Amino acid sequence: MSKQKKFLLTEKDIPEQWYNIQADMPNPMLPPLHPGTKQPLGPDDLAPLFPMELIKQEVSTERWIDIPDEVRDAYKMWRCTPLFRATNLEKMLDTPAKIYYKYEGLSPSGSHKPNTSIPQVYYNMKEGVTKLTTETGAGQWGSALAFATQYFGLKCEVFMVKISYNQKPYRKLLMNLWGADVYASPTDITEAGRGILKLNPDTPGSLGIAISEAVERAVMDEHTKYSLGSVLNHVLMHQTVIGLEAIKQLEMAGDFPDIVVAPFGGGSNFAGTAFPFLRYNLQEGKKVRCIAAEPASCPKLTKGQFRYDFGDSVGMTPLLPMFTLGHNFVPAPIHAGGLRYHGAGAIVSQLLKDKLIEAQAIQQLECFDAGVKFARAEGIVPAPEATHGLAVVFREALKAKEEGTSKTILFNLCGHGHFDMTAYQDYFAGKLHDHHLTDEQLNYGLKELDKSIPIT
Amino acid sequence: MSKQKKFLLTEKDIPEQWYNIQADMPNPMLPPLHPGTKQPLGPDDLAPLFPMELIKQEVSTERWIDIPDEVRDAYKMWRCTPLFRATNLEKMLDTPAKIYYKYEGLSPSGSHKPNTSIPQVYYNMKEGVTKLTTETGAGQWGSALAFATQYFGLKCEVFMVKISYNQKPYRKLLMNLWGADVYASPTDITEAGRGILKLNPDTPGSLGIAISEAVERAVMDEHTKYSLGSVLNHVLMHQTVIGLEAIKQLEMAGDFPDIVVAPFGGGSNFAGTAFPFLRYNLQEGKKVRCIAAEPASCPKLTKGQFRYDFGDSVGMTPLLPMFTLGHNFVPAPIHAGGLRYHGAGAIVSQLLKDKLIEAQAIQQLECFDAGVKFARAEGIVPAPEATHGLAVVFREALKAKEEGTSKTILFNLCGHGHFDMTAYQDYFAGKLHDHHLTDEQLNYGLKELDKSIPIT
Numbered sequence: 024m025s026k027q028k029k030f031l032l033t034e035k036d037i038p039e040q041w042y043n044i045q046a047d048m049p050n051p052m053l054p055p056l057h058p059g060t061k062q063p064l065g066p067d068d069l070a071p072l073f074p075m076e077l078i079k080q081e082v083s084t085e086r087w088i089d090i091p092d093e094v095r096d097a098y099k100m101w102r103c104t105p106l107f108r109a110t111n112l113e114k115m116l117d118t119p120a121k122i123y124y125k126y127e128g129l130s131p132s133g134s135h136k137p138n139t140s141i142p143q144v145y146y147n148m149k150e151g152v153t154k155l156t157t158e159t160g161a162g163q164w165g166s167a168l169a170f171a172t173q174y175f176g177l178k179c180e181v182f183m184v185k186i187s188y189n190q191k192p193y194r195k196l197l198m199n200l201w202g203a204d205v206y207a208s209p210t211d212i213t214e215a216g217r218g219i220l221k222l223n224p225d226t227p228g229s230l231g232i233a234i235s236e237a238v239e240r241a242v243m244d245e246h247t248k249y250s251l252g253s254v255l256n257h258v259l260m261h262q263t264v265i266g267l268e269a270i271k272q273l274e275m276a277g278d279f280p281d282i283v284v285a286p287f288g289g290g291s292n293f294a295g296t297a298f299p300f301l302r303y304n305l306q307e308g309k310k311v312r313c314i315a316a317e318p319a320s321c322p323k324l325t326k327g328q329f330r331y332d333f334g335d336s337v338g339m340t341p342l343l344p345m346f347t348l349g350h351n352f353v354p355a356p357i358h359a360g361g362l363r364y365h366g367a368g369a370i371v372s373q374l375l376k377d378k379l380i381e382a383q384a385i386q387q388l389e390c391f392d393a394g395v396k397f398a399r400a401e402g403i404v405p406a407p408e409a410t411h412g413l414a415v416v417f418r419e420a421l422k423a424k425e426e427g428t429s430k431t432i433l434f435n436l437c438g439h440g441h442f443d444m445t446a447y448q449d450y451f452a453g454k455l456h457d458h459h460l461t462d463e464q465l466n467y468g469l470k471e472l473d474k475s476i477p478i479t
Numbered sequence: 480m481s482k483q484k485k486f487l488l489t490e491k492d493i494p495e496q497w498y499n500i501q502a503d504m505p506n507p508m509l510p511p512l513h514p515g516t517k518q519p520l521g522p523d524d525l526a527p528l529f530p531m532e533l534i535k536q537e538v539s540t541e542r543w544i545d546i547p548d549e550v551r552d553a554y555k556m557w558r559c560t561p562l563f564r565a566t567n568l569e570k571m572l573d574t575p576a577k578i579y580y581k582y583e584g585l586s587p588s589g590s591h592k593p594n595t596s597i598p599q600v601y602y603n604m605k606e607g608v609t610k611l612t613t614e615t616g617a618g619q620w621g622s623a624l625a626f627a628t629q630y631f632g633l634k635c636e637v638f639m640v641k642i643s644y645n646q647k648p649y650r651k652l653l654m655n656l657w658g659a660d661v662y663a664s665p666t667d668i669t670e671a672g673r674g675i676l677k678l679n680p681d682t683p684g685s686l687g688i689a690i691s692e693a694v695e696r697a698v699m700d701e702h703t704k705y706s707l708g709s710v711l712n713h714v715l716m717h718q719t720v721i722g723l724e725a726i727k728q729l730e731m732a733g734d735f736p737d738i739v740v741a742p743f744g745g746g747s748n749f750a751g752t753a754f755p756f757l758r759y760n761l762q763e764g765k766k767v768r769c770i771a772a773e774p775a776s777c778p779k780l781t782k783g784q785f786r787y788d789f790g791d792s793v794g795m796t797p798l799l800p801m802f803t804l805g806h807n808f809v810p811a812p813i814h815a816g817g818l819r820y821h822g823a824g825a826i827v828s829q830l831l832k833d834k835l836i837e838a839q840a841i842q843q844l845e846c847f848d849a850g851v852k853f854a855r856a857e858g859i860v861p862a863p864e865a866t867h868g869l870a871v872v873f874r875e876a877l878k879a880k881e882e883g884t885s886k887t888i889l890f891n892l893c894g895h896g897h898f899d900m901t902a903y904q905d906y907f908a909g910k911l912h913d914h915h916l917t918d919e920q921l922n923y924g925l926k927e928l929d930k931s932i933p934i935t
């Protein structure tokens with residue numbers, strides 16, 4: 024028998040606390056601003072959208088936040104998730120690098136997203152909320168929220184970006200199976216949607232537009248609130264169960280990573296994987312390289328500006344300090360729908376500005392090439408979003424080979440691609456291509472940014 | 480925190496031997512007969528189709544057969560699989576029964592099938608075979624073989640039953656991803672296929688027809704052999720890793736089942752789950768009820784005859800002693816494509832004849848109702864095949880409630896339904912219905928059986 028492949032934890036090892044990196048950041052993130060007054064937000068400003076417990080978590084600087092028993096109990100359905108040594112892939116790439124991947128695709132909806140949908144719905148339920156609205160790209164987040172609302176007995180309304188709604192019919196069916204109402208966004212049931220459709224009836228939609236619609240529906244009804252699957256601090260924090268488990272599992276393997284890689288949409292997967300390792304850099308002076316992998320067609324980290332911007336397209340949300348392509352940026356309809364977001368979460372943006380993390384932008388074809396090779400070597404078909412991280416792993420593993428150094432790489436395989444098989448079909452049929460953004464395209468959203476808002 | 484939900488084994492616990500029930504059967508199975516001479520088959524008769532090591536396993540009466548290291552090494556990609564206590568489902572059904580499920584959907588192709596595709600391809604590779612042909616219904620078996628041939632570097636050709644080819648495009652894509660050529664059966668590239676198409680150009684196809692085509696292609700070339708995903712003794716035996724692991728896991732839970740349930744197509748899932756428990760009945764006088772769950776539209780166990788019959792539609796295979804609906808029986812195009820087979824494996828048939836196991840036939844709507852409830856309670860979307868077993872679990876759990884007795888039920892959830900979401904869509908849209916077979920339909924295939932072949 025060859026090397027050990029799987030490192031398993033039992034449900035007793037499910038973390039009892041989330042890690043809040045706000046306690047350890049050398050420069051704290053800038054405060055979100057009220058979109059009208061442009062003054063820092065207070066908790067009350069967020070109350071129409073979120074339950075108070077999540078608002079508290081959003082601004083907390085406590086290092087550790089307790090995970091409620093009911094949430095840990097729900098986590099038991101799929102956590103702890105396995106850590107794999109990618110022995111077959113290492114052999115295929117003929118690399119001296121040791122490659123580990125944490126696999127989050129075993130959750131009910133098939134990605135890391137239920138790590139936060141479960142606590143979000145739980146806290147909403149405890150505060151008497153009966154319905155949640157949200158947006159979704161490829162459907163990973165929408166299906167995770169549909170599952171969680173079903174689990175705790177709440178209603179759910181999902182605005183799914185139109186291009187993904189059409190590309191990924193199976194994920195819509197999954198949301199329906201769990202009782203959610205799903206709309207192709209932009210819709211004509213919101214003012215925001217009607218406005219966009221009037222300007223551009225053929226728009227493929229975007230996460231920013233879908234957020235506008237979901238937020239509008241939430242503020243209309245006092246027992247309805249809004250739920251976001253990434254970007255915000257509390258969402259990123261809920262995902263830290265991934266990295267916290269991975270630390271234990273790498274200990275079992277007698278290893279510690281030189282490089283941690285995760286795909287990047289709004290930041291939740293990246294943060295959940297990397298922040299618990301970043302803590303070692305911040306507290307103990309370790310030098311783990313944490314690399315966010317973003318699509319070249321939506322390169323906010325590598326080509327965006329660090330400015331205050333809206334989270335949605337219409338401009339209904341608070342202004343957040345983030346690396347952004349501008350809230351009007353509509354990315355190309357790539358298959359990695361979950362990464363088609365114009366901005367990065369505020370914490371991650373601050374860390375990038377402070378050069379505490381890295382970012383790489385990858386073209387679609389390089390991603391799918393890595394995804395196919397991974398599926399052949401390791402037997403798991405990765406979601407298109409996940410292939411972005413894989414492409415960076417391939418780059419780093421081949422670099423290690425060229426340099427003749429043995430690096431230890433940890434990668435978070437955030438979800439399976441079972442509902443994305445048409446993407447692979449298109450890839451094999453030669454229908455996919457890379458997207459090279461012109462300066463004009465890049466500036467389209469950026470020129471709209473309100474330069475009057477100070478940022479340092 | 481509530482009850483323990485998951486019982487995990489490490490890869491060190493992957494069984495080192497398969498369990499061969501032929502060592503313990505009170506009445507051995509009758510021998511397969513040569514289709515021409517109607518005399519018992521010798522190993523040489525099977526040599527054009529199978530490698531010698533599998534032929535040896537087919538007739539072996541050794542109780543334990545060693546699993547090669549290379550096979551155990553490949554098993555590590557997904558084994559050991561978890562055993563779950565269905566705590567949420569128990570609560571939903573308000574039953575005193577304890578329900579456990581072994582989950583085989585975590586394998587590369589999403590079902591229990593790689594448990595045998597991996598060793599089958601391994602033994603073929605060792606004997607110099609370079610290509611395998613096979614049939615598949617819903618695609619669970621075809622994708623499992625595609626994965627295994629990819630893993631060991633062989634070519635693969637899959638004849639996929641036409642109705643499933645059209646219903647399940649994503650599973651076809653999965654086979655393509657792993658390098659297999661996939662045809663909608665019946666095709667015009669085989670004599671068998673052309674003959675069927677001439678008689679009935681609009682046939683939805685059947686597993687029996689697809690087997691004829693795959694066998695025909697295999698015997699044409701000396702480096703090509705044929706691989707079967709169920710029915711045969713060696714296939715059933717490879718699946719016993721399921722039950723062997725489950726015994727250890729139930730020990731961890733401090734439990735032992737009163738009832739073991741698995742869906743039934745040709746018998747491999749049922750055998751793999753039940754035989755290791757049946758051993759306790761045969762050797763130690765325990766009384767575990769082992770229940771095979773078959774579709775009411777293809778009820779060979781509950782309404783078939785125990786006779787010698789062909790494994791395929793055209794009559795190219797050896798004659799096997801089995802419960803059968805006749806090799807010409809074409810079942811209704813239900814979504815559980817993997818269960819649309821006219822006959823039961825010879826060992827399972829002998830055990831049923833000897834009343835050592837039970838069978839229940841279930842209608843499609845009852846199955847999907849159970850599948851949806853399970854997906855809502857436990858967070859896993861079951862394959863349509865798997866919902867047949869679930870329906871029996873629901874029946875037994877509710878009976879336990881009526882009787883006020885606490886039964887321990889073990890169920891094998893043989894695969895996820897991620898590639899079967901259109902089945903759920905059809906179910907929710909009210910497009911599915913039950914299939915009540917007329918006597919004429921039941922007798923259509925049976926009347927073709929050669930009554931001259933003696934059977935006791």
